Structure formats: C-alpha cells, structure tokens
Ligand SMILES: Nc1ncnc2c1ncn2[C@@H]1O[C@H](COP(=O)(O)OP(=O)(O)O)[C@@H](O)[C@H]1O
C-alpha cells in the first residue's frame with residue numbers, strides 16, 4: 001500500500017526517521033487488517049454465510065506451499081521450520097482455502113509463541129481408513145491443561161500478559177475450529193507445559209456436503 005511506497009521512496013531512503021515512521025504505519029496497518037479480517041470471518045460464520053467450496057486437494061502440495069509461505073517469517077525469528085509429509089497421501093475432497101487458513105493460523109501461533117531458537121514442524125499423515133491428520137508442533141511454552149479447551153473459544157487467551165506481548169485478538173483458534181467443523185473434521189491440542197504444543201486437525205478424505213444456509217433477509 002501507500003506506506004510501503006513511502007518507505008521505498010528514493011528521496012526518503014536517506015531519511016531514516018521518516019522511513020522508520022513509514023514502517024510503523026505499515027506494521028500497524030497490517031495488524032489492523034488482520035484483526036478486521038478475523039472479525040469479518042467470525043461474523044460470516046455466525047451469520048451462516050461462510051461457504052465451503054469442495055474440490056480435489058493435494059495435501060502434500062498444500063503443505064509445501066504453506067511451508068514456503070511461512071519459512072521467511074520463521075527464519076526472521078531464528079526458528080527452525082520442518083516439513084514432514086507422509087508419502088502417497090491420497091487426494092482429498094475438501095476446501096483448500098479453508099484448510100490453508102486453518103493451518104496458517106496454527107503455524108502463525110507456533111511462530112508467535114515459540115521463543116527464538118525453537119522448532120516448528122508441519123506434519124501430514126493418513127489416519128486409516130479414511131482420514132488425514134495435519135499437525136503443527138512447536139517447542140514453545142505449551143498450554144496448561146485447564147486452558148486446553150477454552151483457547152478454542154472466541155476472545156480467549158491463556159494469559160493476558162503474554163497476549164499483550166504477543167498481540168492478537170484470541171479469535172484465530174475459534175475461527176480455525178469452526179472452519180474445521182465445516183470440513184467435517186476435528187481440531188485438538190496436546191501439550192505438556194514447558195515442552196511445547198501440538199495442534200492437530202483430523203479431516204475426512206471426503207468432506208461432507210453441507211446445505212447452503214438460506215439468507216435471513218432478501219437483499
Ligand atoms: N502454539 C501455541 N503455544 C502456546 N499457546 C498458544 C499456542 N497457540 C495458541 N495459544 C494460546 O491460545 C490463545 C488463543 O489463540 P488464538 O485464538 O490464535 O488467539 P491469538 O493468537 O490472537 O492470541 C493464545 O492467546 C495463546 O494463549
């Protein structure tokens with residue numbers, strides 16, 4: 001956007017202070033956009049207007065694309081990011097956009113909450129006879145047992161102080177859970193506090209057909 005143009009403006013390259021201000025605007029704008037998008041997604045889900053588009057999905061390709069997408073973000077924080085995809089995972093009937101959004105949320109959390117020098121693993125495997133499990137494991141602080149259910153509720157964060165240092169709205173996991181349910185799957189966390197966390201999404205090979213919700217009013 002315009003802040004990006006401003007920070008790259010040749011005349012301003014030498015003006016370090018203005019450049020820093022432009023970068024600050026850019027960071028705030030991106031964070032606001034993220035919050036707005038989360039609120040819009042939640043509103044859409046609650047209004048029953050989130051549509052599912054089922055198509056053939058290659059889990060291996062999807063995971064590799066995500067890996068390449070988040071790799072630079074992980075590297076910036078000195079985090080090791082690994083990809084571990086089982087061979088010959090069959091094509092799924094699912095919604096690749098939704099799947100990508102769920103996993104991007106989980107990867108972003110892993111990167112956000114794991115201190116420098118840690119490791120994040122994105123893993124995909126089959127769960128016979130007809131499920132696929134995709135998981136994100138990190139070496140971060142983990143989640144205490146009493147919080148492992150509530151973090152999937154909207155606006156819930158484990159600890160206000162941590163949330164304040166890390167930012168975020170507490171909507172990511174609630175949205176991820178709703179999207180996972182729409183794809184006929186389940187989402188769960190396993191964690192030993194102090195030893196990291198594993199979030200896993202288990203999905204059917206064939207996502208169920210859902211009836212489209214009729215609009216409440218005719219526009
Ligand atoms: N990988 C993780 N490690 C530790 N805590 C986590 C992790 N992922 C989520 N959490 C906890 O769950 C809360 C809710 O996550 P989320 O819904 O994505 O909201 P947000 O990222 O905006 O805080 C986080 O605030 C954090 O307390």
Ligand SMILES: [Mg+2]
Pocket residue numbers: 105108109168171172173
């Ligand atoms: Mg989040």
